[in-house]
Amino acid sequence: DGGITQSPKYLFRKEGQNVTLSCEQNLNHDAMYWYRQDPGQGLRLIYYSQIVNDFQKGDIAEGYSVSREKKESFPLTVTSAQKNPTAFYLCATKGTSGSSSYNEQFFGPGTRLTVL
Amino acid sequence: KNQVEQSPQSLIILEGKNCTLQCNYTVSPFSNLRWYKQDTGRGPVSLTIMTFSENTKSNGRYTATLDADTKQSSLHITASQLSDSASYICVVSSINSGGYQKVTFGIGTKLQVIP
Secondary structure (H helix, E strand, O other), X not given: OOOEEEEOOEEEEOOOXXXXXXXXXXXXXXXXXXXXXXXXXXXXXXXXXXXXXXXXXXXOOOOEEEOOOEXXXXXXXXXXXXXXXXXXXXXXXXXXOOOOOOOOXXXXXXXXXXXX | OXXXXXXXXXXXXXXXXXXXXXXXXXXXXXXXXXXXXXXXXXXXXXXXXXEOOOOEEEEOOEEEEEEOOOOEEEEEEOOOXXXXXXXXXXXXXXXXXXXXXXXXXXXXXXXXXXX
């Protein structure tokens, strides 16, 4: 898990409520990513940010929102518009071009969100 | 469409035995291929990374191979241990015209090592 923390580890939410998942890193990496993992599917990209105050939609951004006000933090909000939010959410970081960690994504421990 | 296919989907082996996991991809243009190990309920951890010019790389009892011509990779685990029980995910990256690295994940192979 390295220097990436995600909290909480387990999260329960009532249908119709927004919820925010935390991701903090101390690796000094510029790029940060949010993925969701569902049984029988590969990781799917929700949002990514390559630099502070900038972020881009991934393949499945609908119903999610993010912010990147600090280099260390990339919180993900799961809104009530997300139709099937129950999943395992993974945050990842990647080093800058030219660094030894450029080609590798480092993953946090994940947050399991369950909608009741 | 970029795709990464892994086989088998699941595998059970006896402790001490060897096994090989397969990964076929159609990602283009190819940048690099990585194998990750993911314990249940945890985030994936990198095992190996290979670029186009590399055809084998080892990390302890894990050895990955890459054939860029046939677009196939394998992960060989030697003398398996109970702690090897996990999902193994093949990840292939490509670089688009804008220089952004697009990452495609396989579904993973779930390995169970039994005593």
